[in-house]
Amino acid sequence: MTQLDERDGVESTEQAIAAASRGSAAYRADPHPVYARLRESAPVCRLSPPHGVETYLITRYDDAKAALTDPRISKDMYAAMDAYHTIFGDSSIALDDNMLFSDPPKHTRLRRIVNSAFSPRRIESLRPRIQEIADELLGNCSTSVPIDLLSSFAFPLPLIVICELLGIPEGERADMQKWCAVVARTGFSKEDKEKLALAEGALREYFVDLIARRRREPTDDLLGALIRTQDEQGAMTDGELLSTLWVLLFAGHKTTAYLIGNAVFNLLTHRDQLQAVLADPELLPNAIEEIIRYEGSVENATFRHALEDITLRDTTIPKGSLVQVSVASANRDPERFASPDTFDVRRKGLQSSHLGFGSGPHYCLGAPLARMEMRIAVTTLFERFPAIDLAVSPDEAEWLKVPFPAFRGLERLPVALEPSRLPLR
Ligand code: HEM
Secondary structure (H helix, E strand, C coil): CHHHHHCCCCCCCHHHHHHHHHHHHHHHHHHHHHHHHHHHCCCCCECCCCCCCCCCEEEEEHHHHHHHHHCEEEEEEHHHHHHHHHCCCCCCCCCCCHHHHHHHHHHHHHCCCHHHHHCCCHHCCCCHHHHHHHHHHHHHCCCCCCCEEEHHHHHHHHHHHHHHHHHHCCHHHHHHHHHHHHHHCCCHHHHHHHHHHHHHHHHHHHHHHHHHHHHHHCCCHHHHHHHHHHHHHCCCHHHHHHHHHHHHHHHHHHHHHHHHHHHHHHHCCCCCCHHHHHHCCHHHHHHHHHHHHCCCCCCCCEEEEEECCCCEEEEEECCCCCCEEHHHHHHCCCCCCCCCCCCCCCCCCCCCCCCCCCHHHHHCCHHHHHHHHHHHHHHHHHHHHHEEEECHHHCCCCCEEEEEEEECCCCCEEEECCHHHHHHH
16 A cells, blocks of 8 residues: 555545545545545546536646646537536526636627726725625624634625625525525436526526616616626627626635635644744735645636547547546645645745636636635634634534535534633533
8 A cells, every 4th residue: 555545545546536426425525635646647537427427537737727728628618518408407507608608709708898897996995895894794703602604704704795796785695695505505416406497597587687676776886887888888698797797696705705714724723824824914815825725615627628539648538528627636736836735824936826716718807806805804813813713623624515526615614713711511
């Protein structure tokens, strides 16, 4: 047995491929040993996932970065309708007619419209409000019993921010959050697909109604700006507008929420690193980049598919197959990052190198907002509660069990904000 085998129980490449194909419990709890094995011996490997569509997983950094910019590896869902139907059914199409599921020139057109409304000035103007929301949420948390930091802080913070940015009224957010949760968590069984269709139908109806209301009574928020651009320039169909609203909402909150959880968990389980950041707050931006590299909230980039036969290393990805790029694996590639399994908030040259926000044309449009939210969330939490600690042992942390890994995050994060105030056990 090699050192890798003893530590991880991933004894062969076949076992690693099987674990990644079916999303085994051990792999979901800690995918890194599987990725280490695959990078070593099957860097472009064929999976047999539960959705039944032939899929190739790319795990090395150089290959991942190249794949994310390779025009032969498409994001246009209309060019892969059979696979798309098999995996998601019909109901997702109306929500996914956006930049994330398209290639140039459509991608360029849709991204440009959102970029013009999502200006640095608009993002910077959110800073005081994000601080206020963070203060309010933490002010409402109990300090005399353990709390779940995910549901009381990490999730509501980015959700409120993106809803306010888009102009989704407060009273309408709870239902939406419920539907989003279904969309993020469903598997591939017939029953799952029915649930998915219901949630997506409800979201679609809600967005159609919201857009109609905003047309009647224009607003100054991001949705108002998108509608104005659409009306003035005719640059987006109604379907594209609806789907754009959806991608901003969905991409804009789950990713950040899980990342806040991963950040707090990893800082609390690497006390020397936390102390370094507390002693020198200027380290915080780099610490956040390191968290995104070490335990980012996006494990695999979204689906892509091969427009032609593509040979990568010794493997030919046949035309029409799905391609999954594991950014979590790429970010732990020892060929790119020295001691990649070490969490080091002082690591150099991170911002331009990790793939946690993707790379190439689909590079995360919300990265500046996500970075701002992360900095405010982490600083506010540790300044207000310097003694915060986990309320469970780190081994009891429950990582998301969704069979097909898109997100990497915790189910819950039990913490004691002020451990000295808890009743003695
Ligand atoms: C820490 C939080 C975040 C992470 C880790 C993250 C990660 C990513 C990644 C990896 C991609 C590329 C997906 C691919 O190529 O398949 C992406 C794309 C995208 N992200 Fe983020 N994201 C975050 C926050 C946000 C926020 C706050 C927003 C919006 C408000 C946002 C909006 C988008 C959009 C619209 C795209 C699609 C861009 C395109 O297709 O051109 N993201 N994100």
